[in-house]
Amino acid sequence: FFEDDARFYSRTFCDASYRASLWSQVPEDAYLAMLGGHHFEFGTQHEENNRWWNTTLSYGAYGFAVPATNIAHLRDGFKSDLVNLPPDCKLSAPRGKPCFSPDVRWYDRHSVSANQSVYSAHPLEVMHKPGFSNTW
Numbered sequence: 001f002f003e004d005d006a007r008f009y010s011r012t013f014c015d016a017s018y019r020a021s022l023w024s025q026v027p028e029d030a031y032l033a034m035l036g037g038h039h040f041e042f043g044t045q046h047e048e049n050n051r052w053w054n055t056t057l058s059y060g061a062y063g064f065a066v067p068a069t070n071i072a073h074l075r076d077g078f079k080s081d082l083v084n085l086p087p088d089c090k091l092s093a094p095r096g097k098p099c100f101s102p103d104v105r106w107y108d109r110h111s112v113s114a115n116q117s118v119y120s121a122h123p124l125e126v127m128h129k130p131g132f133s134n135t136w
Contacts, residue, residue, distance in 0.1 A: 005129040006036060006062040013125050022121070023065075025051045031070055031116035032106060036062030036126030043117070052119040061103040063126030070114065077110040078102060 012018050026033050034040075034055060043054035066074055081100060089099040111118050 001061070001066070002035075002063045002126065003061065003128065006126045007129060009123070009125060009127055022051070022125075026065075027052055027054075027117070027119055029116045030067065030119050031111035031114050032067070032074070032118055033065040034058060034061075034118060034120035034124075035064055036060070036124050036128060037064075037103065037120070038128075040120055042120075051122060053122045055107075055118045055120040057104065057107050058120065059101075059103060060128060062128045070116070073114055074106065074110055077105065077113070081105055081109070 008014070013022075030052070033052065037058040037060040039057075039059045040053075040055055041057040043056045081102070086099055107118055
């Protein structure tokens with residue numbers, strides 16, 4: 001999945017053999033694979049020479065991949081999140097902190113409930129056009 005204003009760092013990602021190699025390196029317990037974002041926080045399971053780093057938090061979802069086996073779980077989790085929003089929640093909060101961030105929920109709720117981890121590509125594959133984005 002890519003945001004509408006996502007940009008690749010390199011055209012290499014467009015090569016099918018490159019992507020096949022990239023996906024073959026994703027850890028087996030990956031709930032999803034971040035291809036772009038910002039303000040990443042990493043778990044203890046990453047090593048400097050690994051292609052995929054265990055990630056405990058990030059913001060933005062410029063690009064991410066979800067294994068087919070996890071798509072329904074993620075969709076159902078987002079549906080549940082929306083149904084259970086606090087009554088005073090405003091989904092769009094340009095001057096304040098929003099009460100719902102899908103790109104945070106897959107860390108603190110969805111991957112945890114699936115007993116899996118989120119990983120980010122290192123280096124990242126996707127960047128974001130500078131400036132504000134309201135894709136969610």
